[in-house]
Amino acid sequence: MRLITGTTRRSILTLLRLAGIILLVLGIIQPIRSQEKVTVQKVVIDAGHGGKDPGAIGKHAREKDIALDVALKLGDYIKQQFPDVQVIFTRKTDVFIELHRRAQIANEHKADLFISIHCNATKSATPRGSETYVMGLHRSQTNLEVAKKENASILYELDYATVYEGFNPNSDESYITFSLFQNAYLEQSLVFATVLQQEFRDYTGMIDRGVRQAGFLVLYRTTMPGVLVELGFLSHPEEEKYLASAEGQHKIARGLFRAFNQFKTGLEGSIAVVVEPDSSATDKPPDQAAQTTPQVVFKVQIGTAGKQLPKDAPAFNGLKNVGFYRHDGLIKYTIGNEKTFDDALPLLELAKQKGVKGPFIIAFINGERVTVEEAKAVLNR
Template sequence: MIISRFNILKCFFLISLLFSTFGFAQKKFVLVLDAGHGGSDFGANRGYSDIGRVNEKDITLAITLKLGKLLEKNKDIKVIYTRTTDEYPSLTARTNLANRNKADLFISIHCNANDRSSPYGTETFVQGPDQNKTNLEVAKEENDVIFLNAEDKKTFSSYDPNSPESLIALKIQQSKYLEASLTLGSLVEDNFANKDKRLSRGVKQKNLHVLRLNAMPSILIETGFISNYDEAHYLVSEAGQNEIAQSIYDAIISYKNLKGNISTAETKPEEPKQPAEVPSKNDFRILLMSTPVKYDEGDPAFKGLNYILTIKENGLYKYYYSTTNMASIRDNNLKTAKDAGFRNAYAVGFIPNQTLGTGYYRIELAATKDKLSSNSYILNTLKGVDRNKEKGIFYYTYGKYNSLEQAVENQKDLEKRGIKNTVIEKVLK
């Protein structure tokens, strides 16, 4: 049978019409770019004599628009922005936008800051429960903006990221996307470290509200510290913003190629998946160093690392960095510590809520050569403070706790009362 050229073209036209009408056409890779903060929420900000006021909201928008421009050159990628001007979309609106468009990825761009020291470097966060933080304290630099918007305040008012119910919900909701988020985050941080020659502080897991309700792999990128003089200048520069945007773009393309076009199950059969990572029964902390010297929070000895837990044991102060019950996050935290210069760092497992068989934990309030005066704030605020003298040093301690978690909670309570730079001491008897 002879088929005319006209009939062949007619068949192609009908097939194309069917694909477009019934949704059989190839699904574009949908990517939501979120420029952090905006409008009345300036985010982190610092003033410098040579470059003026540096606002996080301006840097995040500039990088986001540069990244979007690169991505829009790819015909199979659809870019959606949570904002393209100096406005503040609620965190709820940002999440709803991504979910409504069935996005394949959600990427939020931010900058870091620290008032106590001048750390530097990049870090990328994926959503996940942090069982040793309470209420909204984890990532409060980002989460406190929920009170700027009535919609967010209503949505998050009853959310406690550390309640058992919330933790279970978070684990179920995020397990599907955690592995993909970690993959993308690692690609981003690898590019920052290897291509841009910057310090990567690794990929970390935190309870960030802007990621919490996303039904897709999601990451939040801290592109550098505005509070660090050199990084602030890098972040506001055209060259620095272009370099950051290029590294994130390259990571997205690598991720897309690695994962395929991430089509939905309706348009492409799912490939066999690796089992989701199972949380460990232990909490892992990274031991940075053990020394008889006591360092306060933000000391340069920590080389810019935050989330330090200090435990004194047998006269030595042991400094632990971060905590997680996920092996992949543990490995990333260890890499971060070693990249920062702690070459002998290693992971230590802690059994949550373990009660000491013998001994107890207490809180070391102060260690000083001279006695605290009778009108000392510590002595006037707390009752039952013990004082011991060892090798010419007066040690003031408080409380007696059966588990590390109890000691940590009471240490946080002391911080709220203005008693800071305390140390948890493990007493074995």
């Protein structure tokens, strides 16, 4: 016969409690969360570095300045297209913000998405392109090096040893902690990271260096889907020029916005905002600046509403792939994305057949609404 001593009983109780906590974390929190309606109403945009911490330094440009410019532009685009979305910046000026404070800002606001914006640099001038990180354990030394470089920001903080519980950004051992990291938001973070890289590749024309994982303190401490994006390399002379230029930053911020748009509308099951092609020759990276012709697009307008409608709204009469643009405070719904006026005619017919009242063809040049005659004139040139 065995006696259970007081000490053993206590350790069993402790074990049971621990098991309970683990079950709670794994089994219960997840289902509750998944029953909630998923929306993206609050986004935190985090411009990396700032103040005494310049981040990576190129020949002419500094990471902290580019990150801030792109962050502010992205925030503007989101506010313009989604006036209901709350945009929170961790910084709007050139100030130093501690890494833990950035995460805290996002957590306090109960944000739905966290986007940390950075630029890369290496000793070699050859690497170029964009990469997006989600929290996790690095699978390659390259990824670890990027995390080390970004986490080294805490060395500018006065009390980093206490705040980060002895974490040493430069020691490989410190990163083993991240192998235990369980991320409830990994799936959504990966979705956002993936569409972001797609936009970098297809829209901005940057080289796609892929979605990666590494242990970033700023992501480690945030409790929502989040990514850290390395826009490009300041150590690559041409890419530095592009990243520092107004056109480059505009294009990159548009790419980030397009990814946000896809992520939000995808999660919410609402229709995607029409992001008009707005590229001109200078918008392209230097080696792809060959295209100079204005982009003309014809669509069929099927209706106007004061608010955003779900994609299966009765007002759309069963028409698929409905897009919209905002004009004069109203949302105008469209179908099609055609190169010529004649290509839009069958869609006009289709809308009429489906019972849409008074559909008509509209035109855009480089994303600007113009008259159909103006668009035709540009095509005839």
